[in-house]
Amino acid sequence: MDKTLTFFDLRRGMSARVLELVGDQVCPRLVELGLLPGTEFKVTKVAPLGDPIEIRLRGFSLCLRREECGCLRVQEIAKPPGKKGSAS
Amino acid sequence: MTPTTERRAFTVGLVGNPNAGKTSVFNALTGAKQRIGNYPGVTVEKAEGKLELAGASCRVIDFPGLYSLAPISVDEHVASEAIVGDGRPDLIVSVLDGSNLERNLFLFSQIAEFQLPMVVAVTQTDTMDRHFHLKCDDLEKALGVPVVAVVAHKGIGVQELKHAIDKALVDKPIPKIELGYPxxxxxxxxxxxxxxxxxxxxxxxxxxxxxxxxxxxxxxxxxxxxxxxxxxxxxxxxxxxxxxxxxxxxxxxxxxxxxxxxxxxxxxxVDSPKKRKTDLIDRFLTHRVFGLAFFVGLMYLVFQSIYSLAGPLMDLIESGVGAVGGFVSPFLEGTPAIQSLVVEGLIGGVGSALVFLPQIVILFFFIAVLEGSGYLARAAFLMDKLLGWCGLNGRAFIPLLSSFACAIPGIMAARVMPDQKSRLVTILVAPLMSCSARLPVYVLLIGAVIEPQFGPWWAGFALFAMHFVGMVVAIPVVWFLNKKVVKGKRLPFMLELPQYQWPKFRDVWTTIFSRVKVFITTAGTVIVAMSVVIWALLYFPRPDLGSLEREFRSLPLTNQTSVSLENYQERRQREDSILGRFGKALEPAFVPAGFDWRLTTAILAAFPAREVVVPAMGILFNQGSDVDESSQSLGDALKSATWPDGRPLITPWSAVSLMVFFALCCQCMATLATIKRETGGWRWPAFAFLYMTALAYLASVLIMQVGRIFG
Known part of the structure; x- marks a missing residue:
C-alpha cells in the first residue's frame, strides 16, 4: 500500500496521492493543473488502447499520457479521495 | 460617465481556462459582430467583436484559453503577452467555470496580481445547480470584484454582465485577494x-x-x-x-x-448528488468494445457525408458557375482573349474556390456538433494511442480523416488542436491523405491498364492500395517533421472530457459561418488569382488556326479520320502554350519516371488542381477536353499511345508510377492557399509543395526503375 508508484502502475478505479515531483525539469503543466505533493486523485478511465488515462482531482477530470507524467511519484491510497479532492 | 463626455472606445478582454465557456460568453456579448483574424506572426487566431453599452462602446477580444500566465504554448504566450504586456485591455472579464472553480481560480489569482480592473463571469452554473449552490455574493466578497452568473446560450445573466462591464469601466474594480504565503x-x-x-x-x-x-x-x-x-x-x-x-x-x-x-x-x-449522466454515457462511449465500435460507425457517417452528400452540391455549384459563364460569354464575343479570361480564368477560378464550400460546411457542421456535445474530446481520447506512437496525437484524427475527402476542410479542422507544433505537423501531412480529387486519375489508369491485363480483383486491390500510399508515406514524414523541421517543443498531451450536452444551434451556426467566411475571404482570393495565372500560361501565345488547319490537312489520311480538326487544333495550341513548352522542356527530367511530354504537361496543368488532369490528358491525347475518367475513347488513346520509338507509353509500371505521383504530389493550389491562411505566411505552403513534389518525383522514378529491372 505504501509502495512508490509511477503513472505506468495506475489502473482504472485506483485512488492515489502525489508524493513528489522528481527531476530537475518539473513538468510545469502538471504543477499548474494542481498535481502537487499531497494532491489526491482517482483514475476514472483508461482509454481502450491502454493510454491515455483520465484522472479526477480537485473536482475536475483530466486525460494525460502515462509517459508524460514521468516526473510524478505517487502512492496508492485505500479509500477514494474526499469529494473535493483537494490538497491536504 | 456624464452624458457630455465623448464616448470612448474601450477594450475588454475575455480571459479564462480552455473549456471555461469563454467563446459562448463572447458570442452572447458580441452577437454576429465578430471579426476573426490572426495575431501577427503566429498561427494563433484572434477573435474580436463589438459591444455597444449604455455608457461606452467596447472592442471585445476573446483571448486564447490558458491555464497559467507562465506561458508554455504559443497560444498562452500570445494571451499572457496581451493581458499583462503593453496595450493591455481596459477591463478584463475573467470567465470562471463554476463547476471547476479551484483550477479556474488558480489563473484568476495570477491575473489578480497585475491589479487590472476586472469583472468575473461564472459559467456552467446551469449544469451545476443540480449539485451545487454557488453563492455569488460570497464569491464577490472573496475576490473583491463584481461576479455575475451567466448561462450564455439561454441568455441568463447576459444583460447583467453587460451592465457590470459598463459600470466597471467607470468604477475600475481591482481584485483584492489574500493568498497567504508562508x-x-x-x-x-x-x-x-x-x-x-x-x-x-x-x-x-x-x-x-x-x-x-x-x-x-x-x-x-x-x-x-x-x-x-x-x-x-x-x-x-x-x-x-x-x-x-x-x-x-x-x-x-x-x-x-x-x-x-x-x-x-x-x-x-447539495446532498446526495445524482450519478452524473455523463459518467453513464461514458461507460458506453469510452468502453473498449462498444466505444470503439461507436467511434468507427460515427466516423464512417462523417466521412460518407462529406464524400457523398457534398457531391451533388458540388455538381450544382459547378453547373451554376458554368451557367454564369455561359450567360456572360456572348457579351464578350468581340474580344476572345477577354472572353476567355473572364469565363475560364475569373469565373472558372471563382467556381474552383466555391466548389469546396459544401465539404467545408458539412465537415464543420459535424465538428461543431461533436465539439458542442462533448464527443470530440472523447474521439481524441480513444485515438491518441493510435496516433501517438508516430508523433501525432488523438486530436489529429478528424483532420486527417476529413482529408481523405478533401484536404481543405481537413487542414482547417486542424485548429481543434491546441498544441501548435502538433497542429502544424498535422497540416503538413494532411494533403498526403488520398483526397477524392485523386480518384478520377486512379479510375482512369486502373480502368485503362490494370483491369484489362490483371482482372477486376487486382483492379479493386489497386484502388484500395492507392488510398494507403499517402497514409503509409505520412508516417516517416511525421517522424521527420517532428524531429528536424518544425521547431518548438511538443507539448504534453492534455485533454479534458467535458460533460455531455446538446449542441447549441447558435454555436454550430457561428462555427460554420465563420469558417466559410474565412475560407472565402482569404483562401478564395488566392485561388482566383492563381487560376488567372494558370489560365494565362495555357492561353498564350495564341496560335494561327489557319496554319494549324493546313498542318492537319497535310497529316496522313488515317490520322485525319481518327482525330477531329477541333481536337487537333486544341491539342496543338496547348502544346505551344507557355505551359506546354515548359512541359516539353521538362520531359528529360520525367523520362526516368516513365512520363513523356504529354503526361508531363498534363501533370503541370494539374498543379493548380489535380482534377484538371483528366480533361488535360483528353486534350493532349487528341480526344478533346470533354472526357471523364470512365471515357472509353481516352482509355483507348492511352493504351495505344507510344514513345517516338514505338514502345508503349502506358505500361502497368508507368501507370502505377503515374498514380503514385498523383497520390503524393501537392497538386492543389486551394490546399496551398488554405495552408497559407492557417499558418499565416507562405513559408509552410512552400515547404509542403516542395517536399510533396520531391517525394512524388522520387517515388515515381523509383517505381519505374524497379519496373525496368523486372521488365
Whole structure:
C-alpha cells in the first residue's frame, strides 16, 4: 500500500496521492493543473488502447499520457479521495 | 460617465481556462459582430467583436484559453503577452467555470496580481445547480470584484454582465485577494523589495515573489537588469530554500490552497448528488468494445457525408458557375482573349474556390456538433494511442480523416488542436491523405491498364492500395517533421472530457459561418488569382488556326479520320502554350519516371488542381477536353499511345508510377492557399509543395526503375 508508484502502475478505479515531483525539469503543466505533493486523485478511465488515462482531482477530470507524467511519484491510497479532492 | 463626455472606445478582454465557456460568453456579448483574424506572426487566431453599452462602446477580444500566465504554448504566450504586456485591455472579464472553480481560480489569482480592473463571469452554473449552490455574493466578497452568473446560450445573466462591464469601466474594480504565503516567503520578498529600493527601483510584492519562486518566468528578465540584482535574487532564494525546503511547487501550492479555501466558502454541495449522466454515457462511449465500435460507425457517417452528400452540391455549384459563364460569354464575343479570361480564368477560378464550400460546411457542421456535445474530446481520447506512437496525437484524427475527402476542410479542422507544433505537423501531412480529387486519375489508369491485363480483383486491390500510399508515406514524414523541421517543443498531451450536452444551434451556426467566411475571404482570393495565372500560361501565345488547319490537312489520311480538326487544333495550341513548352522542356527530367511530354504537361496543368488532369490528358491525347475518367475513347488513346520509338507509353509500371505521383504530389493550389491562411505566411505552403513534389518525383522514378529491372 505504501509502495512508490509511477503513472505506468495506475489502473482504472485506483485512488492515489502525489508524493513528489522528481527531476530537475518539473513538468510545469502538471504543477499548474494542481498535481502537487499531497494532491489526491482517482483514475476514472483508461482509454481502450491502454493510454491515455483520465484522472479526477480537485473536482475536475483530466486525460494525460502515462509517459508524460514521468516526473510524478505517487502512492496508492485505500479509500477514494474526499469529494473535493483537494490538497491536504 | 456624464452624458457630455465623448464616448470612448474601450477594450475588454475575455480571459479564462480552455473549456471555461469563454467563446459562448463572447458570442452572447458580441452577437454576429465578430471579426476573426490572426495575431501577427503566429498561427494563433484572434477573435474580436463589438459591444455597444449604455455608457461606452467596447472592442471585445476573446483571448486564447490558458491555464497559467507562465506561458508554455504559443497560444498562452500570445494571451499572457496581451493581458499583462503593453496595450493591455481596459477591463478584463475573467470567465470562471463554476463547476471547476479551484483550477479556474488558480489563473484568476495570477491575473489578480497585475491589479487590472476586472469583472468575473461564472459559467456552467446551469449544469451545476443540480449539485451545487454557488453563492455569488460570497464569491464577490472573496475576490473583491463584481461576479455575475451567466448561462450564455439561454441568455441568463447576459444583460447583467453587460451592465457590470459598463459600470466597471467607470468604477475600475481591482481584485483584492489574500493568498497567504508562508512568513518566510513574505519576509524574503520584503527584503528583495528593500534591496531594489536601495538601488532606486521599485517592484511590487508579486514581482518580488515571482523572482524568488519562479526563476524561469519571462517577465523576470526586465527586472534583472544588472549582475548585482541577479546575485541578490539568487542569494535570497538560496536563503529561502534553506529555510523552507524545496520551492519549485510552493507558489502553486499556496495558490491552490487559497482556491480550495474560496471554493469551500462559496460552493456548497447539495446532498446526495445524482450519478452524473455523463459518467453513464461514458461507460458506453469510452468502453473498449462498444466505444470503439461507436467511434468507427460515427466516423464512417462523417466521412460518407462529406464524400457523398457534398457531391451533388458540388455538381450544382459547378453547373451554376458554368451557367454564369455561359450567360456572360456572348457579351464578350468581340474580344476572345477577354472572353476567355473572364469565363475560364475569373469565373472558372471563382467556381474552383466555391466548389469546396459544401465539404467545408458539412465537415464543420459535424465538428461543431461533436465539439458542442462533448464527443470530440472523447474521439481524441480513444485515438491518441493510435496516433501517438508516430508523433501525432488523438486530436489529429478528424483532420486527417476529413482529408481523405478533401484536404481543405481537413487542414482547417486542424485548429481543434491546441498544441501548435502538433497542429502544424498535422497540416503538413494532411494533403498526403488520398483526397477524392485523386480518384478520377486512379479510375482512369486502373480502368485503362490494370483491369484489362490483371482482372477486376487486382483492379479493386489497386484502388484500395492507392488510398494507403499517402497514409503509409505520412508516417516517416511525421517522424521527420517532428524531429528536424518544425521547431518548438511538443507539448504534453492534455485533454479534458467535458460533460455531455446538446449542441447549441447558435454555436454550430457561428462555427460554420465563420469558417466559410474565412475560407472565402482569404483562401478564395488566392485561388482566383492563381487560376488567372494558370489560365494565362495555357492561353498564350495564341496560335494561327489557319496554319494549324493546313498542318492537319497535310497529316496522313488515317490520322485525319481518327482525330477531329477541333481536337487537333486544341491539342496543338496547348502544346505551344507557355505551359506546354515548359512541359516539353521538362520531359528529360520525367523520362526516368516513365512520363513523356504529354503526361508531363498534363501533370503541370494539374498543379493548380489535380482534377484538371483528366480533361488535360483528353486534350493532349487528341480526344478533346470533354472526357471523364470512365471515357472509353481516352482509355483507348492511352493504351495505344507510344514513345517516338514505338514502345508503349502506358505500361502497368508507368501507370502505377503515374498514380503514385498523383497520390503524393501537392497538386492543389486551394490546399496551398488554405495552408497559407492557417499558418499565416507562405513559408509552410512552400515547404509542403516542395517536399510533396520531391517525394512524388522520387517515388515515381523509383517505381519505374524497379519496373525496368523486372521488365
Amino acid at each position: 512568513k518566510v516567503v513574505v519576509d524574503a520578498a520584503l527584503r528583495l523589495i528593500e534591496h531594489y529600493q536601495s538601488q532606486g527601483m521599485s517592484i511590487t510584492e508579486a514581482q518580488a515573489r515571482t523572482l524568488l519562486l519562479d526563476p524561469g518566468r519571462a517577465t523576470n528578465a526586465p527586472l534583472l537588469a544588472t549582475q548585482d540584482l541577479e546575485n541578490k535574487v539568487d542569494e535570497i532564494r538560496e536563503g529561502l530554500i534553506g529555510a523552507h525546503g524545496q520551492t519549485k511547487t510552493l507558489d502553486a501550492q499556496v495558490r491552490y490552497a487559497w482556491a480550495a479555501h474560496v471554493k469551500r466558502q462559496t460552493v456548497s454541495p
